[in-house]
Amino acid sequence: ARAGERAQLEEVFEPLHPADIADLLEQVEIDDRNAILKLAGDYIDGEILSEIDEDIRDSVIEALEPEVLAGAVRELESDDVVDLIEGLDTEQQGAIIEVLDVVDRIAVEQALSYPEYSAGRLMQREVVIAPEHWNVGDAIDHMRAQDDLPEQFYHIILVDPRHRPTSYVTLGRLMSSRREVKLSDITEESFRTFDVTEDEGDVAYAFNQYHLISAPVVDEEGRLVGIITIDDAMAILDEEHEEDVLRLGGVGDESLSNSTLEIVKRRFPWLAVNLATAILASLVISIFEDVLAAVVALAVLMPIVASMGGNAGTQSMTVAVRSIATRDLTAANAFRVIRREAGAGLLNGFIFAVVMGIVGLVWFGQPMIGVVIAVAMVINLLAAGLAGVLIPIVLDRFKIDPALASGTFVTTVTDVVGFFAFLGLASMVLL
Amino acid sequence: ARAGERAQLEEVFEPLHPADIADLLEQVEIDDRNAILKLAGDYIDGEILSEIDEDIRDSVIEALEPEVLAGAVRELESDDVVDLIEGLDTEQQGAIIEVLDVVDRIAVEQALSYPEYSAGRLMQREVVIAPEHWNVGDAIDHMRAQDDLPEQFYHIILVDPRHRPTSYVTLGRLMSSRREVKLSDITEESFRTFDVTEDEGDVAYAFNQYHLISAPVVDEEGRLVGIITIDDAMAILDEEHEEDVLRLGGVGDESLSNSTLEIVKRRFPWLAVNLATAILASLVISIFEDVLAAVVALAVLMPIVASMGGNAGTQSMTVAVRSIATRDLTAANAFRVIRREAGAGLLNGFIFAVVMGIVGLVWFGQPMIGVVIAVAMVINLLAAGLAGVLIPIVLDRFKIDPALASGTFVTTVTDVVGFFAFLGLASMVLL
Numbered sequence: 001a002r003a004g005e006r007a008q009l010e011e012v013f014e015p016l017h018p019a020d021i022a023d024l025l026e027q028v029e030i031d032d033r034n035a036i037l038k039l040a041g042d043y044i045d046g047e048i049l050s051e052i053d054e055d056i057r058d059s060v061i062e063a064l065e066p067e068v069l070a071g072a073v074r075e076l077e078s079d080d081v082v083d084l085i086e087g088l089d090t091e092q093q094g095a096i097i098e099v100l101d102v103v104d105r106i107a108v109e110q111a112l113s114y115p116e117y118s119a120g121r122l123m124q125r126e127v128v129i130a131p132e133h134w135n136v137g138d139a140i141d142h143m144r145a146q147d148d149l150p151e152q153f154y155h156i157i158l159v160d161p162r163h164r165p166t167s168y169v170t171l172g173r174l175m176s177s178r179r180e181v182k183l184s185d186i187t188e189e190s191f192r193t194f195d196v197t198e199d200e201g202d203v204a205y206a207f208n209q210y211h212l213i214s215a216p217v218v219d220e221e222g223r224l225v226g227i228i229t230i231d232d233a234m235a236i237l238d239e240e241h242e243e244d245v246l247r248l249g250g251v252g253d254e255s256l257s258n259s260t261l262e263i264v265k266r267r268f269p270w271l272a273v274n275l276a277t278a279i280l281a282s283l284v285i286s287i288f289e290d291v292l293a294a295v296v297a298l299a300v301l302m303p304i305v306a307s308m309g310g311n312a313g314t315q316s317m318t319v320a321v322r323s324i325a326t327r328d329l330t331a332a333n334a335f336r337v338i339r340r341e342a343g344a345g346l347l348n349g350f351i352f353a354v355v356m357g358i359v360g361l362v363w364f365g366q367p368m369i370g371v372v373i374a375v376a377m378v379i380n381l382l383a384a385g386l387a388g389v390l391i392p393i394v395l396d397r398f399k400i401d402p403a404l405a406s407g408t409f410v411t412t413v414t415d416v417v418g419f420f421a422f423l424g425l426a427s428m429v430l431l
Numbered sequence: 432a433r434a435g436e437r438a439q440l441e442e443v444f445e446p447l448h449p450a451d452i453a454d455l456l457e458q459v460e461i462d463d464r465n466a467i468l469k470l471a472g473d474y475i476d477g478e479i480l481s482e483i484d485e486d487i488r489d490s491v492i493e494a495l496e497p498e499v500l501a502g503a504v505r506e507l508e509s510d511d512v513v514d515l516i517e518g519l520d521t522e523q524q525g526a527i528i529e530v531l532d533v534v535d536r537i538a539v540e541q542a543l544s545y546p547e548y549s550a551g552r553l554m555q556r557e558v559v560i561a562p563e564h565w566n567v568g569d570a571i572d573h574m575r576a577q578d579d580l581p582e583q584f585y586h587i588i589l590v591d592p593r594h595r596p597t598s599y600v601t602l603g604r605l606m607s608s609r610r611e612v613k614l615s616d617i618t619e620e621s622f623r624t625f626d627v628t629e630d631e632g633d634v635a636y637a638f639n640q641y642h643l644i645s646a647p648v649v650d651e652e653g654r655l656v657g658i659i660t661i662d663d664a665m666a667i668l669d670e671e672h673e674e675d676v677l678r679l680g681g682v683g684d685e686s687l688s689n690s691t692l693e694i695v696k697r698r699f700p701w702l703a704v705n706l707a708t709a710i711l712a713s714l715v716i717s718i719f720e721d722v723l724a725a726v727v728a729l730a731v732l733m734p735i736v737a738s739m740g741g742n743a744g745t746q747s748m749t750v751a752v753r754s755i756a757t758r759d760l761t762a763a764n765a766f767r768v769i770r771r772e773a774g775a776g777l778l779n780g781f782i783f784a785v786v787m788g789i790v791g792l793v794w795f796g797q798p799m800i801g802v803v804i805a806v807a808m809v810i811n812l813l814a815a816g817l818a819g820v821l822i823p824i825v826l827d828r829f830k831i832d833p834a835l836a837s838g839t840f841v842t843t844v845t846d847v848v849g850f851f852a853f854l855g856l857a858s859m860v861l862l
Contacts, residue, residue, distance in 0.1 A: 019640050027764040140606070148608040152644070154585055164747065171602040175571070176580040208669055209450050211662050213583070231642050234665045241672040242753065246681065249749025250742060256750070256759050260774035264782075267746050271739060271779060275786065278738040288732045298514055299730035300717045303846070307709040308702060311681060315698050318680025319687070322673065328687050333458040343691035348702060351695075355706065415734070 002039065009040045024053035025060065026257045037063040037163055044068065046075035054087045056257045070099035077151070078107035079232075086112065086121060117205050120196040122236065123217040123226030126150035130183055132158045132166060132426040137179030139169070152229060154213050155339060158183055163223045165216040167191050193218045196225055205327065207233035247403040248318065252275070269367050273408050281306070281415035289424035291431050297364045298426050300371055305422045308352060309380035309414030316388025317340045317410045321402045324392055338389050345385025349378035368429050376422035380414060387413040433470065440471045453482035456491065475499065477506035480650045488644030492523060501530035508582070509538035510555040510663075517543065517552065550634050551627040553667065554648040557581035562612055563589045563597060568610030570600070583660060585644050589614055594648040594654045598622050605732035611811050625650045627656055631667045636758065636827035646811045650856040655658045675756055679749065680832040681705075704839050712737070714848035719854035722862050728795040732804055736853045739783060740811035740845030747772045747819025748841045752833045755823055769820050776816025780809035799860050811845060818844040 014019055025033055025048075033056070038046070041064050049072045052060055061069060073081060073096050081104065085093045093112075097105055106123055114120025128149060131141045138155055143149060155168040167187035168311070177186050193216045194203055204303070206212065207230055216228045248430060250270040254263055285292070292299055323329035327335060357374035361367055392407045394401035433722055444452055456479075457462055467473070472495050480503050492500060504512060504527050512535065516524045524543075528536055538556055559580060561570045570587055574580060586599040598618040608617050609810025624647045625634055630678070637643065640662055649659045677683060681701040685694055716723070716733070723730055751768070754760035760768055784805035792801035822840045823833035 017641055019642075025724065026759065027761065029767060038834055081705055108784070143606045144605065151603075152601065170583065171606065172580055172582075172584045175574045175579060175602065192595045199795075208665055211450075211596070213585075230661050230665065231644065234639055234661065234668065237665065238668060238672075241669075241676075242757075244748060245672075245747045245753050248676065250747055251746045251749050254750060256754050256764065256768060260771045260778065263771065263775045264778045267743070267775065268779060268782070271742055271747065271783065272740045275735070275739060275783060278735040279790065282731050282735055285734070289727050289731065291726045293724070294718050294726045299723045299733075300713050300720065300729075302735060303716070303737065303850075304706070304709040304713055307712070307842075307846070308706060309637065310700070311702060311705045315682045315701065318677060318682050319685060322676050322680075323687050326673075328454065328457065330458065333687065336460060337687060340691045340694065344694045344698065346697045347691065348699060351699070352702065352706060356524075359710065380860055386781055411738075415738075421733075 006039050007180055009036065010043070013040070013043060018045070018047035019049050019051045022053070026056060026255075027052050030059070030259070033060070034063055035152075038183045041065055042068045044072060045265075046072040046080070049073070049219055050076060050080045050084050052254055055255045055259055057084070058092060060314065061088070061096075066095075070097070072100070073099055074104075077124060077126070078104050078111065079122070079226075081108050082111040082121055086116065097268075115197055117200045118197065119194045119198045119200060119217050119228060120225070121202050122197075122203065123228045123231050124150065125226045126153075127157055127216070127224060127227045128153050128155075129157045129159050129165075129224065130169075132160060132184055133165045134183050135179065135362040136177045136181045136183065136186070139174060139183060140179070147260065152231075155188075155227075156230070157216050157224060157227070158182070158187065159224055162221075164221075165218065166194055168216070170215075191215075194221075194228065195220075202239050203228060204233045204236040204240060208237060209327075215382045216236075233384050240325075244321070244403045246320060247401065248407060250407060253406075272407075274411075277408060277412040277415065282418055284416050285423065288419075288427055291423060291427040295369070295426065295430055297366070297369055298430075301360060301364075301369070302419060302422050304356065305373060305376045305380055306418040308377060309384045309418040310411050311384075312345060312348060312381050313384035313410040313414045314407070316345070316385050317392060317406050318388075320389045320392040321406055324396050324402055329393070335394055338386070338393075341385040341389040342382060345382040346378065348385075349381030352381065354376040369426075372422065372425045372429055375425055376418065379421040380418040384410070384414045437470050441474065442465065444471070444474060444600070449476070449478035450482045450660040452479050452746055453484070457484050457487060457686075461490070464491070465494055473499045475503060477503040477511070480504070481507060481515050483530075484686055484688055487688045489519055489523060493517070497526075500527070503533070504530055505535075508557070509535050510553070510556060510657075512539050513552055515544040517547065541854070546628055548631045549627065550625045550629045550631060550648050550659060551656070553631050553634065553663050554627075554659045555581065556657045557584075558588055558647070558655060558658045559584050559586075560588045560590050560596075560655065563591060563615055565614050566610065567590075567605055567612045567614065567617070569606045570605060570614060571610070583662075584658075585660070586619075586658075587614070588647050588655060589618065589815055590655055593652075595652075596624055596649065596655045599645075600646070601644075608685045622646075622652075624653075625659065626651075629704045633670050634659060635667040635671060636663045639668060640758075664737065672754075673832045675752070678832065679752065679838065681838060683835075701839075705842075706845065708839060708843040711843065715847050715850045716854065719850075719858055722858040723853060724779070726800075726857065726861055728791075728797070728800055729854065729861075730810070732791060732795075732800070733850060733853050735787065736804065736811055737846050737849040738806045739808060740815045740849040741842050742810050742815075743776060743779060744815035744819045744841040744845045745838070747776070747816050748823060749819075750836050751823040752837055753819045755827050755833055764822060769817070769824075772816040772820040773813060774816075777809065781815075782814030783812065784808040800857075803853060803860055806856055807849065810852040811849040814848040815841070815845045 085096050157165045158167045159165050168191050169183050169186055173186050196217050196219050214227055214229045216224050219225050254266050353374035356377050357370040360373045361370035387410050392406045395402045435463045516527050532628050588596045589598045590596050599622050600614050600617055602618050639831050644662045645658055647655050650656050685697050787808050788801040788805035791804045792798055818841050826833045
């Protein structure tokens with residue numbers, strides 16, 4: 001029976017790309033996953049392993065036979081090994097580093113010595129270089145003589161005598177130039193280097209902004225230590241987006257392979273913060289118990305003012321957070337954007353004030369209720385527009401990720417302002 | 432004075448990358464932008480033009496002198512021209528197509544005949560091909576004899592006699608192989624093609640999922656019509672993310688260069704929908720006016736239940752929408768994810784029920800108020816977890832973008848369920 005199941009599994013895996021096999025392992029229940037790994041663990045090669053989501057990676061690695069794991073890891077390039085193990089605990093890391101041959105082991109240990117999320121962790125060390133004075137023929141002969149060119153490379157990096165990269169030449173350009181042309185005459189303008197400690201998010205941004213394909217990484221003396229290619233930058237861009245979206249949604253760091261208990265543990269803090277701000281809003285309401293007891297219509301209408309403020313604030317905040325992430329919102333245009341959000345808040349406020357004024361009047365037959373909700377709407381939508389843009393800007397100044405914390409602050413402002421304006425006006429006018 | 436200003440402008444522009452100059456033009460006020468274009472319009476070349484955000488592109492194009500525009504456009508490759516003009520109105524499109532030479536004009540018109548957001552719009556037509564039976568020497572000699580190789584290329588595409596791509600070889604591999612090696616012996620496993628009508632979002636997903644660098648595009652007969660490279664795929668991935676984030680935030684399609692009036696126009700519909708759902712929630716509250724009039728504490732506490740539900744629903748929805756976008760949430764694991772969300776909703780519900788029960792009791796000194804809010808909390812957080820995952824799944828089934836519409840539905844559910852459960856229980860228990 002086991003042999004039959006094993007054959008079935010192979011039939012499923014066979015046509016799939018390693019990335020799709022990894023996805024499949026992520027999508028099944030944990031018991032099924034362990035059963036699959038028991039049955040066909042030796043099928044897991046380095047490529048599949050490095051595609052598996054970080055959340056289940058440690059459990060997959062634990063489920064594999066030591067020799068299967070060693071075989072899978074030895075297949076990988078050193079930068080993929082780094083990517084594979086940097087999230088693991090020290091014990092698992094050590095077990096994997098041990099099986100590497102000495103050159104790879106040194107490369108991996110070196111990479112792990114750079115800060116997390118830095119260019120040094122992202123780069124590969126295999127680089128094709130040429131002295132600046134070479135011509136096309138020299139470079140071609142040199143490459144054709146080598147038998148260990150990197151698996152993927154797009155540029156030949158020109159270095160000065162002190163091993164500092166100064167420029168690069170594309171393979172295509174090299175191919176189409178005559179042998180006697182000097183490399184320094186066919187370099188690309190797009191050339192730029194990254195510091196080895198530079199944040200990987202900044203690297204991904206630069207790749208996208210400046211249409212880079214590959215870029216050398218240098219140490220503090222400006223010497224070449226590795227190269228980053230666009231496929232790695234694209235993966236980082238994707239991860240950064242994922243992080244932003246999840247943080248904006250109040251989830252933080254979570255994936256579909258997390259268990260119920262894990263997601264409860266991760267979501268709980270956000271909900272706890274929200275509870276605190278909701279209680280704050282309730283305290284504001286409780287100030288006005290008298291007027292609420294006198295005019296029950298206010299209790300019916302008050303969530304509308306808060307809800308509209310919350311939504312308008314989220315709109316304004318989403319644009320601000322996203323624009324800060326893409327570096328479109330800078331000190332240069334911050335004032336204009338703030339003014340614009342205030343204007344939009346006021347204008348939308350007036351429109352919905354008229355609508356809600358009429359709704360309030362018609363529904364409850366009391367003109368003053370219409371006036372109160374209309375004025376409160378204008379005040380709260382203005383507050384929403386301002387809070388939505390100012391809070392992310394201020395958080396960013398204090399080096400706090402705006403995606404992480406803006407939402408709570410913005411809805412706190414719109415709840416408090418909304419209830420305070422509506423009920424405060426009501427107690428002045430209606431009591 | 433003008434000459435001085437012009438010199439100053441050039442000094443600012445000089446060290447900047449075209450993408451940064453474009454950003455600068457996007458960030459200044461419209462009047463300043465027009466002044467800059469008047470003073471230094473001839474500085475705007477094709478590269479800067481193609482980096483400028485779609486929202487202000489038409490106004491920039493209008494501000495340029497016809498001969499400057501023509502010069503800028505003629506510099507661009509045909510795929511960049513397509514990208515530049517596809518958002519413009521027909522008149523502006525026509526004016527630009529007119530200045531192209533006949534080969535480019537045909538290429539651009541052909542590309543525009545493919546559906547918007549398709550692989551056909553994204554691809555470039557310049558491709559390096561080789562018959563399958565060639566060896567490395569043939570390919571190298573062929574390339575070296577050509578004088579119009581594409582500016583950027585990473586693969587040589589092997590085609591069969593009917594011009595259908597069958598495989599590809601990287602330039603690096605070509606460089607490091609002996610002349611007599613057959614191309615068909617050094618092809619890459621990563622090879623895959625895209626249909627010319629395929630959605631650009633699917634193309635970007637595949638590039639990221641399968642680590643592609645370039646991929647041929649084929650027509651319905653499987654013949655090669657162009658190639659897509661990873662830098663274009665990365666830009667699309669970025670745009671798709673932008674769209675998702677903004678839609679989740681209830682903003683849709685907007686940028687920092689929009690004016691106040693433009694953003695009011697774009698945000699208004701979302702706020703109007705929110706108003707409708709907020710009024711629906713108020714109608715639910717108004718059913719329970721009696722109990723609200725009798726126990727004013729309920730008015731103070733009821734926003735807490737709704738707010739916690741809204742937040743928990745947004746958490747669950749954010750994960751679901753993101754997972755659908757990254758294809759991690761599929762029919763295969765939907766049931767498991769739904770069960771997990773229900774479990775997490777219940778569990779968080781119980782925790783916060785205990786907390787709020789105590790808060791309610793201590794604050795208002797009535798044990799039954801504590802019980803009511805606790806039970807309502809459990810019900811609403813369960814509803815939030817379920818709505819958060821079910822609504823995106825259902826919308827996706829009906830081919831509606833879950834990022835676009837989920838938020839409104841989810842908060843409607845949590846508001847209505849929250850108020851109904853809390854006030855309904857209260858009128859049963861407290862009246």
